[in-house]
Amino acid sequence: MDIPLFMRTLGRQAREASRVLASASTEAKNRALVATAEEIRRQRDALVAANAKDLALARQAGLEPAMLDRLTLNEKGVETMATGLEQVASLPDPVGEMTEVRRRPSGIQVGKMRVPIGVVGIIYEARPNVTADAAALCLKSGNAAILRGGSEAIESNRAIAACIQAGLADAGLPATAAQIVGITDRAAVGALITMPEFVDVIVPRGGKGLIARISSEARVPVIKHLDGNCHIYIDDEADPLKIVPIVENAKTQRYGTCNTVETLIVARNAAAAALPKIAAMLSAKGVEMRCCETSLALLRQASIPGAKLVAAREEDWGEEYLAPIIAVRIVDGLDEAIAHINAYSSGHTEAIITENYTRAMRFLREVDSSSVMVNASTRFADGFEYGLGAEIGISTDKFHARGPVGLEGLTSQKWIVFGNGEIRR
């Protein structure tokens, strides 16, 4: 099989479909989403059966339990997919929105109109629900989608794609508006990310290795984050009542998410009062603390029962543990905290706990990350929590979308001019 040719055909079809989608009515797009949800519910048993085939092969191949868990699509998962599609249908349509229209001295009125980007390539791993979620966001934002899921989920993805096709047909939209890459060959990914004439942006979702490889090889923009090495800085004017709850939530609510805090930075004058309380909470939850010299001495002296204290090495400041481990560093104050964060952070999410207005505003301004927070848990860095309604990914880049990316991040803006016969002088 000629894979580059196959992918170029998919790309050409997507490009053609994208022109239809760009001017599709909100009504048609919503109808396709709702009809897909209905079809998914109707096909519930078939979807679970297709998934069972994937799971059987995956077990044979000896996939890890965590991977099997992500691959599993049960009845509840089917319902969640259907509900997700309906939620995207209920979101406002970003396409065609006109903003910032202003009259200029020449007489023309100049503004902006929101438009789709065109064709979005989604590359993901085991989770089959991404097929429905990503297709829905692309469709609502007027983009054609090319979906390349993991080979281990191919039967599930094909079954979900059939439901999407039914939904598109119901709304009179082209079947090529959302295409899955039906072949499992890895070369398909290589082709997908190197055809700027057909694909405008790539959204990779999966492990760091996958994303790094795609970013370095892509010839089109990539919306991505590699790491979530998030920080909380506890200022010496922090409200003592806010410290432990925020750290507990940010570290222990879920260990494996990208907005989980990985390093705690503590102002020298706050350490003696705050650190033992934090350590007691973390120890009770079995979280290991990798401490700088000063914090290690302080916590050893506090002799907290069951505390797992380890001396931090330089590598710890750059690590995303995704595990019950946290790095701890004592600094002189805000300047040193900001310098540490800007040096070691992956640019995902950082928070300060303080009651000091000027330090809060300086932290917001000077910390160079996609989300910067005052007195809140880093766990809030999320499209739903931010009110985007849905999220296709989180970007730690500065170009185009940054932070949680929803429908708006899948669009661009063009300039529009309303004239009345004006000419330039």
Added chain:
Amino acid sequence: MDIPLFMRTLGRQAREASRVLASASTEAKNRALVATAEEIRRQRDALVAANAKDLALARQAGLEPAMLDRLTLNEKGVETMATGLEQVASLPDPVGEMTEVRRRPSGIQVGKMRVPIGVVGIIYEARPNVTADAAALCLKSGNAAILRGGSEAIESNRAIAACIQAGLADAGLPATAAQIVGITDRAAVGALITMPEFVDVIVPRGGKGLIARISSEARVPVIKHLDGNCHIYIDDEADPLKIVPIVENAKTQRYGTCNTVETLIVARNAAAAALPKIAAMLSAKGVEMRCCETSLALLRQASIPGAKLVAAREEDWGEEYLAPIIAVRIVDGLDEAIAHINAYSSGHTEAIITENYTRAMRFLREVDSSSVMVNASTRFADGFEYGLGAEIGISTDKFHARGPVGLEGLTSQKWIVFGNGEIRR
């Protein structure tokens, strides 16, 4: 000389300076701009003398008159540079602006804050004034700049850079905030566009060849347009009084600009009345018309004195003439006009002339270009005309900035969260 090492040093210095600039006060940035303007006026004779050296060498090397013209910096040009700097100082500072702050059900307030991109690399050709203009826009938007002008303008650029250095020193800002690449070796450009760790975006300004080469080799985002193949569509409900003035302005005000119209598309029912009048105006100005079969027959029959009529070839639809030439095509109506534009346009600027509301709105929505206009000359596609105050370039891409790019296009937005101890449920 180890050019990659030299460029990496420049890059590292720019990255360090960008951290200082990101939190520099508006006052300091404006002071640097105004002090640079003052120094430029003070050094007027030295600047003109430095430019004379460049011009002498360029004449020896046999540069074309157009190139010599672009290279020339006379007393008036010096004053224009100084005024430009003062204008940028008078623009609002985009950095730190907080927008769209909304309270979420969780209690947190989520919004956006505008931040600099970081380090901007500018690559340009003969015009020495770009050194001052681009440095000013980068500085005001809180970005460090690395400026790589043409080797033919090296003496002029060095002299201008010295003025910028004086301005930065006056404001207490780092000298490395705006660095010119002092070496003329071409390998310097290759290095500049392939160090994503130090340079965040490249803005090439110059000929199509330069821009195409940079785009294909860059490892960082590029803000660019290659072509300005702009269209005007004359609908059959166009106001007859608006047609000739708009076409005249869009084609003949300046032939060599990227927002000059290159193809005229005329609705079949409008052609008989409109085309002879347009042809008379264009003929009087010596503009050659490359016509489709139908329009050629129509205009030959009209026998307009002095009309230069040529049969259009397929290549004409994709051409940016930058000359007194215009392509002409008759179509059945709006659908065909939009299809022609989306097939051949370079995505720069297109205009419709019509009194029909629905067609005007469809044209705005469906034409996939960075500027789309109703009843106005394409010549308005310009940062100053749009009210951006200044322009670093025009982008025909959809990712990040699109159309004329001013201060805002040199910035990004991060998410900010104002909490009061909230944790995620």
